[in-house]
Amino acid sequence: MLKKDQATPFEDNANRAGLYLGIELSRKKWKLGFSDGKAPRARVVTMAARDWEALGREVDKAGQRFGLAASAVVNSCYEAGREGFWVHRALEQMGIKNLVVDAASIDVKRRKRAKTDRKDAEQLVRQLIRYCRGERDVWSVVRVPTEESEDARQLHRDMAVLQRERQQHRMRIQSLLFTQGLDLQVTVKLMKQLDSLRCWNGEPLPEAMTERIRREYRRLEAAEQDLAMLKRQQQRKLKTDKTVAMGKVRKLQRLSGIAMTSSWVFVMEFFGWREFHNRREVGSALGMTPTPYQSGDSSHEQGISHGGNRRVRTMAVEIAWSWLRYQPQSQLSQWYRKRFASAGPRMRRIGIVAMARRLMVDLWRYVEFDRVPAGARLKATA
Numbered sequence: 001m002l003k004k005d006q007a008t009p010f011e012d013n014a015n016r017a018g019l020y021l022g023i024e025l026s027r028k029k030w031k032l033g034f035s036d037g038k039a040p041r042a043r044v045v046t047m048a049a050r051d052w053e054a055l056g057r058e059v060d061k062a063g064q065r066f067g068l069a070a071s072a073v074v075n076s077c078y079e080a081g082r083e084g085f086w087v088h089r090a091l092e093q094m095g096i097k098n099l100v101v102d103a104a105s106i107d108v109k110r111r112k113r114a115k116t117d118r119k120d121a122e123q124l125v126r127q128l129i130r131y132c133r134g135e136r137d138v139w140s141v142v143r144v145p146t147e148e149s150e151d152a153r154q155l156h157r158d159m160a161v162l163q164r165e166r167q168q169h170r171m172r173i174q175s176l177l178f179t180q181g182l183d184l185q186v187t188v189k190l191m192k193q194l195d196s197l198r199c200w201n202g203e204p205l206p207e208a209m210t211e212r213i214r215r216e217y218r219r220l221e222a223a224e225q226d227l228a229m230l231k232r233q234q235q236r237k238l239k240t241d242k243t244v245a246m247g248k249v250r251k252l253q254r255l256s257g258i259a260m261t262s263s264w265v266f267v268m269e270f271f272g273w274r275e276f277h278n279r280r281e282v283g284s285a286l287g288m289t290p291t292p293y294q295s296g297d298s299s300h301e302q303g304i305s306h307g308g309n310r311r312v313r314t315m316a317v318e319i320a321w322s323w324l325r326y327q328p329q330s331q332l333s334q335w336y337r338k339r340f341a342s343a344g345p346r347m348r349r350i351g352i353v354a355m356a357r358r359l360m361v362d363l364w365r366y367v368e369f370d371r372v373p374a375g376a377r378l379k380a381t382a
Helices: 052-065 086-093 117-132 147-152 154-178 188-192 207-240 244-252 260-271 279-286 310-326 331-340 345-369
Strands: 018-024 029-035 043-048 073-079 097-101 290-295 298-304
Touching (some): 018 117, 043 052, 154 260, 260 310, 260 345, 279 345
Antiparallel strands (some): 018 029, 029 043, 290 298
């Protein structure tokens, strides 16, 4: 099989020939598009999904067909999707330099076009060649976390799922009771009195509905028990773990207005493993950068890009409202009040997004460079 090159990743020049591979993933079959960057058309083959021996053979065949040396560098790419990053790690172990590409950033013709896996593989390899030859804006590349950083996300994501499940079970029980003319809150006391409840006409609840409500409540209890267990586990990690990420969580919690949930999400999804070099990179990773539209005499703003981490973006807006309440003397809160406090509801919502972007830049500078946001108040204890 072609060997991994030791030069800078995706460095390309006229003196070194290389093989380019675009992979269109699916559940059962993978389409592989090969090119040496010179042939007018890509070589496209089909293989069974996850057959790494077959992939190695196809890479060797493509190298021989294009007349490449066994030591030639192999660059590959695939679209980010449900496979996550395990394919990337497997390719890297094989000595293939791989990119994970944001699917939404790939150019698509505005006219109606044919769409097949073969065409997608050909397009991937064409754009990979352009990227490796210096066109860095041809698409957006996904930053791949380490396995440890990826694993650290599981706890708070599982908690978010359980919180949604808990709300769904509560609303389902309330909806069932409401169909019988009962508007009640779901509590332990309610469940103990379930047999004595009366419908709109004074009759007891139907037997099948009563049993369904009991089953639904058992699911609610299971979700609440799991959620409580995860919260205790989260607290233990915060107290005992001495990792850099946990240090950043504790550091964020020193600021008034930021508690466990927000600090955990910000670090595990954002500050804990991403390396930012300036405020623009922070805003771009959040998906909070503006997207202007200008054509001739027409010029308007389309809103934020929504291209970044949605969990962090949602939490950032929530914490921006909290910041106004708990950090009223901060420079950022005063800036918001001066510009948006007297405006209408729509402008205040627009303003809070701008404030959230500025706040996340300030928090990045705080966790990385110990620069406390101007005018912010620290808690007496973490």
